[in-house]
Every structure is written in C-alpha cells, then in structure tokens.
Amino acid sequence: MRYVMVMNAKGGCGKTTLATNVAAHFAQQGYKVVLADYDPQRSSLDWLELRSTDLPKISGVAAYDDGLRNVSRDTEVMVIDAPARTHGSEMNELVRRAETILIPVVPSPIDMKAAAHFMEEIQELGRVQRDQARLAVVANRVRENTLAFESLDKYLGKLKVPYLSALRQSTNYLRAYQRGMGVLELPEYLAWPDWQQWEPITKWLDSKKSQPS
Ligand SMILES: Nc1ncnc2c1ncn2[C@@H]1O[C@H](COP(=O)(O)OP(=O)(O)OP(=O)(O)O)[C@@H](O)[C@H]1O
Ligand SMILES: [Mg+2]
Numbered sequence: 001m002r003y004v005m006v007m008n009a010k011g012g013c014g015k016t017t018l019a020t021n022v023a024a025h026f027a028q029q030g031y032k033v034v035l036a037d038y039d040p041q042r043s044s045l046d047w048l049e050l051r052s053t054d055l056p057k058i059s060g061v062a063a064y065d066d067g068l069r070n071v072s073r074d075t076e077v078m079v080i081d082a083p084a085r086t087h088g089s090e091m092n093e094l095v096r097r098a099e100t101i102l103i104p105v106v107p108s109p110i111d112m113k114a115a116a117h118f119m120e121e122i123q124e125l126g127r128v129q130r131d132q133a134r135l136a137v138v139a140n141r142v143r144e145n146t147l148a149f150e151s152l153d154k155y156l157g158k159l160k161v162p163y164l165s166a167l168r169q170s171t172n173y174l175r176a177y178q179r180g181m182g183v184l185e186l187p188e189y190l191a192w193p194d195w196q197q198w199e200p201i202t203k204w205l206d207s208k209k210s211q212p213s
Pocket of ligand 2 (some may be wrong): 015016017039045081
C-alpha cells in the first residue's frame with residue numbers, strides 16, 4: 001500500500017482540496033483508494049459523501065477517531081488529509097507511514113512565515129532525513145501578477161524540496177468539492193487551465209521521484 005499525505009500546520013491552506021483531488025486522480029487511474037481524514041471537521045469525508053457512484057470509487061476512513069485500523073487490506077493507495085496545527089511528537093506519529101508528503105502553501109505573508117517554520121520542522125524529521133518520505137510543495141489559491149504570489153513563488157523556488165506547481169484560485173475547486181469530484185474530473189472546457197496546473201503534480205506522484213527507493 002502506498003501512503004500519500006497532504007500536510008501543513010497552517011489551517012485553510014488547501015490540505016483537503018489537495019487530498020480530495022489527489023484521491024480522485026488515483027481512483028481515475030483504477031487504484032483502490034482510501035481517503036483517510038484525520039481532521040474532526042470531516043471535510044474530506046463530507047466530500048466523499050457527495051461523490052456519485054458513477055465515478056471511480058474512493059473509500060473513506062474517519063482516522064481522527066479510529067486511526068487507520070479499519071482500512072481494508074487490499075487498499076492500494078491511502079491518501080491522508082492531515083489536520084492543521086500538527087507539530088512535535090504528534091507530527092512524528094502522523095508521518096510514521098507517509099512516503100509521499102504534499103505541502104500546500106497560500107500566498108499570504110502570515111501563511112508563508114508559518115510555512116517556513118513548518119518546512120524547517122518537517123525537513124528535520126528522521127523519516128525525511130533517511131529518505132523514507134519524499135516532500136514536495138505546491139502554491140495554492142494563487143492570483144497571478146500579485147506581489148503576494150511573487151514573493152511566495154520566490155520563497156518556494158529556493159527550498160530544497162521540489163516546487164511542483166502553482167494552482168490558481170478558481171471557483172472550479174468549489175464546484176468540484178460540491179460534486180464530490182476532483183478538478184480533473186470536471187469537463188475540459190471548464191477546467192483546462194486547472195488540468196494544466198495539475199499536470200506536474202500528477203506526473204510527480206506517478207513517478208519514482210515521489211517514492212522513496
Ligand atoms: N485553488 C483554490 N481556489 C479556490 N478556492 C480554494 C482553492 N483551494 C482551496 N480553496 C478553498 O479555500 C478553503 C480552504 O481550503 P481547504 O479546506 O482545502 O484547506 P485546509 O487546509 O484543508 O483547511 P483546514 O486547515 O481547515 O482543514 C476552502 O473553502 C476551499 O474550498
Ligand atoms: Mg481540511
């Protein structure tokens with residue numbers, strides 16, 4: 001089983017948005033996917049309830065309550081939506097099994113400062129240092145040609161971890177959420193700019209670069 005985690009200590013940066021979209025991507029590829037929600041707000045599980053049975057199936061686990069105990073053994077990809085404010089030993093415990101960790105950051109000075117602390121902490125983890133988990137960052141809710149994005153872009157570009165993409169702020173994310181879909185499952189005429197921005201993320205996820213050797 002492959003473990004893909006979406007994480008950042010900061011609230012509201014797009015963890016659930018990324019986790020649901022990543023789960024939809026793997027389900028579209030035919031994998032048996034479980035979406036594990038560690039956040040008692042249940043936003044990922046709420047999204048799953050909105051998902052039509054006509055779409056590739058994703059199972060949900062209320063990991064904030066039961067951990068990962070009730071996960072079916074034939075699961076191929078486990079996508080984990082981590083809660084905000086994870087830190088210290090709790091963070092250590094949470095990443096115990098993660099092999100691939102995606103970190104969304106939104107363009108705001110407060111979020112960037114918080115992300116800088118988080119990046120320092122996560123890069124220090126034994127699992128990451130031993131190359132048992134691979135990290136990547138994604139800019140989220142981006143508005144092109146703004147100073148806030150310019151400064152985030154510069155900051156993420158200087159990190160030692162891959163900076164995969166900048167996802168625009170788009171109502172397509174709200175639309176997709178309301179339908180239990182990923183933006184890659186929305187019609188192309190509507191979501192093609194988002195499809196383009198997701199390409200480097202799915203390419204990385206599907207490559208060996210996101211999986212420890
Ligand atoms: N690229 C985007 N374009 C437009 N809206 C977005 C985008 N990404 C996220 N959002 C919206 O921003 C809000 C916060 O996103 P999300 O819930 O994914 O963040 P989160 O990190 O999971 O938050 P929390 O810490 O509360 O769990 C949501 O309303 C979501 O729909
Ligand atoms: Mg969330």
